[in-house]
Amino acid sequence: MDTATKQYTGMNDHGDHIDTGIGGKRLVSSHTPPPGTFTDIPIIDLSDAASPALESRREIAKAIHHACVNVGFFYIKNHGVPRDIIEGCHKEAHRFFHELSLEDKMELDMKKNKEFYGYAPIQTQMPPGASKKRVFESVNFGYEPTMDLGATGTEDNGPSFWPPEDKLPGFKHNIGLYYSEVMALSRRLLHLFALGLDLEEEYFDQFCKKPGVLLKLNHYPAAIPESQDTAGIHAHSDFEGFTILCQDEVKSLEVLSKDGHWIPVDPIPGTFVVNIGDAMSMWTNDLFLSTIHRAYNKEGKARYSIPFFFGADYDAVMETLPSCVSEDRPAKYKPITAGEHVKMKLNKTYPKTAQV
Numbered sequence: 001m002d003t004a005t006k007q008y009t010g011m012n013d014h015g016d017h018i019d020t021g022i023g024g025k026r027l028v029s030s031h032t033p034p035p036g037t038f039t040d041i042p043i044i045d046l047s048d049a050a051s052p053a054l055e056s057r058r059e060i061a062k063a064i065h066h067a068c069v070n071v072g073f074f075y076i077k078n079h080g081v082p083r084d085i086i087e088g089c090h091k092e093a094h095r096f097f098h099e100l101s102l103e104d105k106m107e108l109d110m111k112k113n114k115e116f117y118g119y120a121p122i123q124t125q126m127p128p129g130a131s132k133k134r135v136f137e138s139v140n141f142g143y144e145p146t147m148d149l150g151a152t153g154t155e156d157n158g159p160s161f162w163p164p165e166d167k168l169p170g171f172k173h174n175i176g177l178y179y180s181e182v183m184a185l186s187r188r189l190l191h192l193f194a195l196g197l198d199l200e201e202e203y204f205d206q207f208c209k210k211p212g213v214l215l216k217l218n219h220y221p222a223a224i225p226e227s228q229d230t231a232g233i234h235a236h237s238d239f240e241g242f243t244i245l246c247q248d249e250v251k252s253l254e255v256l257s258k259d260g261h262w263i264p265v266d267p268i269p270g271t272f273v274v275n276i277g278d279a280m281s282m283w284t285n286d287l288f289l290s291t292i293h294r295a296y297n298k299e300g301k302a303r304y305s306i307p308f309f310f311g312a313d314y315d316a317v318m319e320t321l322p323s324c325v326s327e328d329r330p331a332k333y334k335p336i337t338a339g340e341h342v343k344m345k346l347n348k349t350y351p352k353t354a355q356v
């Protein structure tokens with residue numbers, strides 16, 4: 001098949017609706033979008049994110065707020081993460097997936113880690129109890145205060161599985177450089193979210209002392225040996241507060257618009273994609289959209305992506321934000337700790353008996 005016209009065949013999410021992670025339904029339209037339909041993901045310039053002028057910060061916060069309410073996805077440029085550190089992280093992702101044997105990778109098997117850190121392989125067979133195969137491989141690394149310049153303590157949320165230094169020298173160091181940068185960027189974004197929501201700029205800091213964050217390396221191979229499957233990740237919303245996604249140059253990612261159309265989120269050099277996750281949607285009483293997205297192999301090429309999921313401290317109680325409730329908009333969600341919410345989702349996504 002011509003790769004340019006390759007159809008989406010990978011996963012069973014092409015019905016007339018998709019369930020969100022928090023009890024809602026999103027329609028999927030079978031019609032092409034009418035002319036004038038919003039199909040662009042906004043690009044927000046963060047050059048002034050740390051400007052001493054409150055008005056400049058407020059301008060950016062307004063643009064972010066608008067994107068969160070209307071799309072749930074936006075690109076950020078001039079985000080401050082050095083290019084060589086991003087390239088270094090991509091290089092390490094490549095080394096992880098190609099220089100380690102499957103046996104080495106399985107030493108880090110996520111099924112053996114209480115916190116869902118570690119490696120999850122491609123599945124060529126449907127595992128018992130699973131509703132979907134996992135047609136990509138990935139590895140997750142949890143919060144480490146040594147990789148957080150804003151850390152106020154020295155505790156992690158449980159140890160990650162890192163590949164041994166003699167197997168992949170320099171891996172942890174280079175991933176750590178990227179980790180620290182996206183942690184710092186996340187903390188800047190939190191201030192902008194707060195400002196846009198008419199809260200004190202530092203409002204979220206109290207809930208993010210030992211945050212539930214996860215850096216994930218994804219590899220979607222060009223072809224899966226002995227399988228008809230194409231690599232991809234099925235339509236889903238992310239669980240945490242928000243995600244900072246670093247893509248390579250291969251086109252693959254799509255988001256479901258409010259009116260039910262799949263919109264490409266093609267890579268733009270020098271940018272990250274930010275998307276709202278379920279926790280932020282709950283926290284804002286559904287004001288911010290945790291948008292359904294998927295990635296599949298449209299170009300017939302191997303692809304790597306690096307999402308960084310940012311969630312509040314596991315013991316932080318997410319109670320609907322004061323600026324997001326009103327008489328016409330009563331609170332929809334009961335208070336829940338960020339940990340309870342995320343663990344419930346992770347348990348469903350990666351059951352210890354059958355990873356999906």
Ligand SMILES: O=C(O)CCC(=O)C(=O)O
Binds near residue numbers: 216233245253294295
């Ligand atoms: O690979 C991508 O572009 C998206 C990955 C993703 O959505 C995820 O890992 O949650």
Ligand SMILES: [Fe+2]
Binds near residue numbers: 236238
């Ligand atoms: Fe995702």
